[in-house]
Amino acid sequence: xxxxxxxxxxxxxxFRLTHLRYTLRNWLFLIPALFFFIGYxxxxxxxxxxxxxxxxxxxxxxxxxxxxxxxxxxxxxxxLMWDGLWRAAQFTLxxxxxxxxxxLLLAILVDRVTHxxxxxxxxxxxLIPAVIPGTLVFVLxxxxxxxxxxPINYILVEVLGLFTPQTAPQWLGxxxxxLPAVAIFEVWWGLGYHAMFFLAGLAAIPKELSEAARIDxxxxxxxxxxxxLPRLQPIMAILVVLRFGSAMAVIDEYLIFGGFNRxxxxxxxxxxxxxxxxxxxxxxxxxxxxxxxxGAIAMMGVVAILLYIFRPRD
Amino acid sequence: MQAAAVTTYRRRKRLGVIMRHVVIxxxxxxxxxxxxxxxxxxxxxxxxxxxxxLWPQQFDFTHYNYVIQKIDTLPTNLFNSIYVTAxxxxxxxxxxxxxxxxxxxxxxxxxxxxxxxxxxxxxxxxRVVSLISIFEIQRxxxxxxxxxxxxxxxxxxNLAISVLIMRSIFEQVPxxxxxxxxxxxxxxxxxxWVVGLPLAANGIVVVIIVNFVTAWGEFLLGAxxxxxxxxxxxxxxLASASGGMGQWAWPRIAAVYIxxxxxxxxxxxxxxxxxxxxxxxxxxxx
Numbered sequence: 001x002x003x004x005x006x007x008x009x010x011x012x013x014x015f016r017l018t019h020l021r022y023t024l025r026n027w028l029f030l031i032p033a034l035f036f037f038i039g040y041x042x043x044x045x046x047x048x049x050x051x052x053x054x055x056x057x058x059x060x061x062x063x064x065x066x067x068x069x070x071x072x073x074x075x076x077x078x079x080l081m082w083d084g085l086w087r088a089a090q091f092t093l094x095x096x097x098x099x100x101x102x103x104l105l106l107a108i109l110v111d112r113v114t115h116x117x118x119x120x121x122x123x124x125x126x127l128i129p130a131v132i133p134g135t136l137v138f139v140l141x142x143x144x145x146x147x148x149x150x151p152i153n154y155i156l157v158e159v160l161g162l163f164t165p166q167t168a169p170q171w172l173g174x175x176x177x178x179l180p181a182v183a184i185f186e187v188w189w190g191l192g193y194h195a196m197f198f199l200a201g202l203a204a205i206p207k208e209l210s211e212a213a214r215i216d217x218x219x220x221x222x223x224x225x226x227x228x229l230p231r232l233q234p235i236m237a238i239l240v241v242l243r244f245g246s247a248m249a250v251i252d253e254y255l256i257f258g259g260f261n262r263x264x265x266x267x268x269x270x271x272x273x274x275x276x277x278x279x280x281x282x283x284x285x286x287x288x289x290x291x292x293x294x295g296a297i298a299m300m301g302v303v304a305i306l307l308y309i310f311r312p313r314d
Numbered sequence: 315m316q317a318a319a320v321t322t323y324r325r326r327k328r329l330g331v332i333m334r335h336v337v338i339x340x341x342x343x344x345x346x347x348x349x350x351x352x353x354x355x356x357x358x359x360x361x362x363x364x365x366x367x368l369w370p371q372q373f374d375f376t377h378y379n380y381v382i383q384k385i386d387t388l389p390t391n392l393f394n395s396i397y398v399t400a401x402x403x404x405x406x407x408x409x410x411x412x413x414x415x416x417x418x419x420x421x422x423x424x425x426x427x428x429x430x431x432x433x434x435x436x437x438x439x440x441r442v443v444s445l446i447s448i449f450e451i452q453r454x455x456x457x458x459x460x461x462x463x464x465x466x467x468x469x470x471x472n473l474a475i476s477v478l479i480m481r482s483i484f485e486q487v488p489x490x491x492x493x494x495x496x497x498x499x500x501x502x503x504x505x506x507w508v509v510g511l512p513l514a515a516n517g518i519v520v521v522i523i524v525n526f527v528t529a530w531g532e533f534l535l536g537a538x539x540x541x542x543x544x545x546x547x548x549x550x551x552l553a554s555a556s557g558g559m560g561q562w563a564w565p566r567i568a569a570v571y572i573x574x575x576x577x578x579x580x581x582x583x584x585x586x587x588x589x590x591x592x593x594x595x596x597x598x599x600x
Contacts, residue, residue, distance in 0.1 A: 022421070025502065029416035030428070033409040033477050040470040041435055044444035044451065051446065106341050109334050124586055125342050128349070131523065131582040133531015135549035136575050140352055149564050151351050154366045192345060200594065241437065249439035252533045256553050270442050277446050278538060285446050292443040303437055 052290040058283035071290035080262065081291060084269030085298055092247040094183035099190045099243055100236065106191065107198030108228070126192030138256050141185040145171035172257055174264025182253050194239060201235040237310030241303055248299045269295040356568035363565045377569040385561050387543050388570065394461045395530060395548040402468040402529040403522055406476055409469070410521050411514070414480025415506050419492050432474040441471070445538065452539055461545045464536060468529050476521045483517030484510060486595055516592035519585050530578060548574045
């Protein structure tokens with residue numbers, strides 16, 4: 001009897017051991033990804049959250065002190081924070097409609113191209129801007145808008161004669177035109193890539209559906225409104241939410257185009273955070289951390305609302 | 315009467331097709347013209363470049379040779395970019411293939427939580443918020459102002475999306491196929507290598523291209539974590555260069571620009587067939 005129980009236990013513990021080995025082996029597959037994901041994303045976000053409760057200043061010799069919610073209380077009444085959020089929101093409002101509607105239109109047109117070679121050709125060109133890294137796009141357009149050599153002002157002044165060299169629009173350097181200028185090239189950048197998203201969605205719509213609607217007498221407009229658009233809604237929802245997120249958190253473009261002039265419309269909450277953390281005074285990273293987190297929380301609030309609006313309704 | 319109506323219908327349809335191609339080609343021009351302009355700028359003679367005129371009176375093809383020979387930090391910056399990008403792409407692809415495979419075909423607890431975290435990180439402004447702490451980590455590891463140090467944070471830039479892409483690619487690989495390979499005596503490593511990888515090849519192309527584009531052009535971390543021109547990557551150098559005289563005259567930085575932008579476009583042109591297949595197989599379904 002006693003031996004039987006012990007054998008049983010041996011088998012059980014052996015089974016447990018093998019099971020543990022399997023589990024460990026399976027987790028081994030995820031360890032490389034988790035190492036980087038936790039080390040350089042999860043931990044930094046939590047660490048910054050912790051810093052936002054201290055008065056940590058990078059260049060100061062004093063050890064950081066715990067200040068509770070002081071930073072948050074100060075950021076919430078900081079007019080620069082509100083200006084920063086409002087500026088980012090203005091940019092988002094300029095950018096978001098264009099980057100959804102134009103690619104949708106383009107995708108519907110390209111989707112109807114029946115000539116196989118031509119269709120492939122169009123698709124390749126559509127994706128060219130998407131394989132140009134962001135910074136190279138910003139640099140290219142920084143030159144395009146340049147006062148001295150840029151073709152945009154050259155066309156406006158010399159070719160079309162809409163302006164004189166004195167009145168030619170000043171696109172860069174934090175004028176009222178800088179945010180629209182950034183929005184224009186951001187739309188250019190996403191044009192092909194987003195059109196590809198919509199093309200994938202359009203390819204999934206059964207052709208019989210639109211044929212049936214046509215036979216029932218629907219015109220192109222009604223077809224678009226009642227058949228195509230509802231089918232594209234999931235893709236559109238993802239694009240709107242993702243692009244809202246990237247537009248509110250734009251930072252590279254503003255660093256390259258606007259610098260750290262506080263009056264510039266490009267001085268958004270992200271630039272304010274960067275300025276505080278790495279440029280001004282003693283590098284008040286505790287305060288900057290609170291700026292970052294409040295910006296993120298404000299964004300997440302809108303994302304939640306957007307996800308609710310676009311929730312699947314079946 | 316009937317015949318006339320049919321002709322008008324055909325004519326209108328034909329007009330529609332022509333209009334469609336006109337509009338599409340307009341958009342294609344909008345996409346291509348800025349690139350054509352900078353290409354043209356890189357072969358303009360100096361006076362033509364500064365006159366702003368679109369078509370040069372005199373071409374000058376010596377700028378490419380000039381920038382390689384005369385700007386002494388440039389070859390180093392180019393090498394830095396190649397080194398950092400290659401390392402980032404290899405490491406991220408490795409992580410994403412293993413991770414994506416495990417999330418579909420291996421037994422794990424907390425799978426859904428992991429997928430949720432990867433997804434959530436796409437919506438959270440991670441890049442901006444984590445910057446302060448990444449600076450701190452790099453300083454702690456003595457990696458500030460080093461080229462190699464950039465690789466670590468670069469890997470995470472597209473890690474979540476890469477894992478999710480590979481996950482949706484591996485979801486297309488039938489479970490029965492995996493079970494069959496297991497019955498034939500394959501462990502998970504072998505069934506990934508023998509069964510999974512060949513079927514996931516197009517998805518891997520997508521992951522490689524996505525990561526190449528990000529690492530090749532990264533600016534924010536590159537500018538924040540390095541100080542000296544000699545350790546910097548090309549995008550940081552290009553972003554701070556503005557056309558003056560001498561080394562950094564406009565056509566010359568345009569030549570640098572073309573040197574930096576071309577490899578990506580050529581690689582994409584070669585891989586585009588696989589890339590599109592990968593996109594259609596599920597990379598867009600993330």
